[in-house]
Amino acid sequence: MKCIKIYPKVKLYLVKNEGVGGFGCKHPFCFLVYGHPNLQKKYYFANQKACRATNFIGMSKKRMKFRNFFGAAILLKAAFGIFCCMLMPSLVGVSQTEYPFKHLTINQGLSNNQINCMFRDSKGFMWFGTASGLNRYDGNGFKIFTHSDTDATSIIENSIIDIQEDYQENLWVNTGAGLSIFFPETEKFIFPINPYLSSLGFTDSLVLVFIDHQKNFWLTNNQQECFNYSGEENKWQKVEAFSGKTITDFFHYDHWVYAVFTDGQIVAVNTESLEGEPAINIPLLTGGSSVNSFNIYVDTDQDIWLFQETNPIGAFYFSSRGKKWHHLTNSAGCKFPLSSNTVKDIVEDTQKLIWIATDHGGINVINKSIENVVYLENNPKDPRSLAEKSIMCLYCDSESILWAGTYKYGISYYSESIFKFNHIRFNVSGLEAEFDNDINNFQEDLEGNLWIGSNNKGLIRIDNVTKKQMLFQHNPNNPQSISNNVVVSLTCDRKGRIWAGTYQGGLNCYDGGRFIHYRNQANNANSIASDLVWDIVEDNQGNLWIATLGGGIDCFDVQTGFFKHHTSQTHPGLASDYVLCIQETKEKNLLLGTAHGVSIYYPKTGTFQIIQGNFSGTKPLTNRNVLSVYEDSRGLIWVGTRGGLNIINPKNDDLILLNEESGIADNVICGILEDDQKNIWIST
Template identity: 25%
Template structure:
């Protein structure tokens, strides 16, 4: 079987007409100037250039040719590892990359230079697991066991300043930060293994909530995993069925306690008045914010719902709720309007043993189509009329089979092209 590196799928017809398969495929590989055929991440920058993170540097594609940026013997590029697994663009046009050795770097496309963040000698040995690029220009580096690093960019000089929020630094008593979020008012929140942290817009001081306290305060020492926002409230998912509601106007928390002992892995607001709370091991709940009525979709009631931990929720633009679970080829989705839960099992091509399965990922394109890659494989698009996932040119029995259904990345650019 030929191993393909990267595809550009130029879709000339409406993406709602897949049955006709009127698509034009262009294949790019190292023979065309790509530095390496294993592509882990794709993005389009604000100028329209395409960028590809590979196992041997990052590549810019201007529509005609590739240019590679990586560390080579004798050059001055301060990239600690050429395998780049994740890549993001901030509001100033810089690219942030996460390398295989768990180091974060900022790349300046203007000067074509990398800098390690934090700089060498400034806690540069921290293992960074996630880069969170917020719309206000702040970047959070979430580490494995050293809290999180908040990185600010000076709007005039573009110089960086960093603050580490961890037990060691004394700025926040947490070792793990699971998420960094920006609410609609411009406030930053961190969700940690020991409470919440809030940095209000325009301020530098962090206010802690629900952290471990020696005075024995009730509800202290809680972990937080998920965030959602409605017009009037913020919602934070926590342990033991707890969802904390934060009233924006009163700036006060109240507790919504769901009837479960499981942690609430993630939450989302749909139709502006309904909360969906996915538990880690006990199905999920819907909660009507007006009637305050909760409905439990447990594994007993919904026997088809996979009995494996839920990692996250994605709500598409039509309010379909998608659950990320680590079960090969399987994805569950729920329609809050019809109350229909469907579990789909996509066929995944066999493969040789390898260290990890391709991750779950989902996105929507400019035509409104939802593209879904279940954990482990089975890349498909969602047909709303049939309420079904349809394999896209990779159905194992199809004579039109073109490529593997195991994807590291799928990305739709602003022009409507699909990159795989």
């Protein structure tokens, strides 16, 4: 994140769409604050390929929008990145109800798409153990460590099984050929590790090593003995409670280290006293095979989860509150039905949800509090779905990012901060295949329904309650249909009528049952000045102001049906007849963005004033082709041009420029919006 100081106590924060936590919307052209009182509010962003929405808390019910100008073309066909310019305080995010993922594969630099294990070290690097090498990820790229026959300090084998970190920040990397130790300072490996263990005081034949959260070691030998080693104290202690039987897995939670044995027995040892608690047995498996290889996980409720990676037995869940075991399978009758009986890994996220990785069943997300299971699988039509159904491992890091390693398709990772914008997919019957999701604008009506203007498919209405989508398209045989399918501008007046400005189709009014058309008529001076309607604003008197391309700006008296024209010839203060955007100011004047600068209309006098920079004219605009104008709550005038963002302060007649050199993604500023937290959002 980059911070630019504009004025004292006014800072601009630039957030680009890149890396973990990016917005994921690259080509926005319009947005709208949408919502109802006492409900979560939404931002809607549109581009040429998708419609997205995001929730934020505390926004009032009001209409804010912007659109692009494309001259003779229908839309600006430019691939610009989105950035968000935020004036303090920052936005408050609201959690999403679905799980959109980002992905990392060999296309981003992974050595192999099969992910066997994952780990985040104390420096913040993510480590991925693959079928062909150890990968270190810094958020931007990978560094790969592989075996070399000519380098004795390389990793012993490329198939990585497990990764742990000790008290000296060295990595203990288990491979198909045995355990190696990686030293980050030199980026060298040692193998075999017996000399290193001997230097620590462990001379037995090592069977299993576990490093807990406090960086203490728990090691077992071939005589079924377990030892605890504190590196900071250089102290060894035998753990009697863990000795005498074969341990297959350890887990550390709070002040306890849990061990599970091959017979399904579990023992918990206090990390300070090394005293054990009475064993817990699995009734369903008691008396069964004594060579089971169990994996164990303990969640924040101290509930215990057991599974076997290679055995399709489902999972065993012990409720510490109910003191009862539950056997979870794909049977519909169990407490939490699984999508597959082959469980590969289990983790808990920061929301206390239990994520279960399965083979050929995707991920099962269990909410114990409401006894619900959400099943996550790959959807070939959704690039933000889970990469595939075969999940090898899971990891929840310190920043609440949930990482999922797959068998053939690399890594999928999820966090609420990754995507602020959820897709709204149009499913209008019969048009799914041909609807290209090219969106121009949004409008909320008085009932909270969302209206969406498309670039060539007509007007869409999404019911606020039922979420049903309705499409309005031009029908040459129906004079009451919308006049044109390219909907460039939208507004809802105080009576609830929807006004739609079109490209070459004039102005439309939808009264709930039909569309009324207002077209330019060469022999009618009271008709609209142009059929290219670029913006519509209702002023405080209930008049509609119509921005047109080539016809100046019209004031429409809804009662009489007459349009009053204002052009650069009749009103010299109007900078151009190509008017792209309108905003009414707090003083009830109109800010107009035109192809040749900014004009201000003063209704009290009926006059216009041209603004080509600051008011004294000592600092010009960087570009006169104005695509967006906005007056914020501070009285600052934001002018978006093809040459950057200009901020005019009328109080001191200052003008500040922000452009690519300042950190903005692109100099073409398509739209500007302020939220209730006084954050300024910019689209490029």
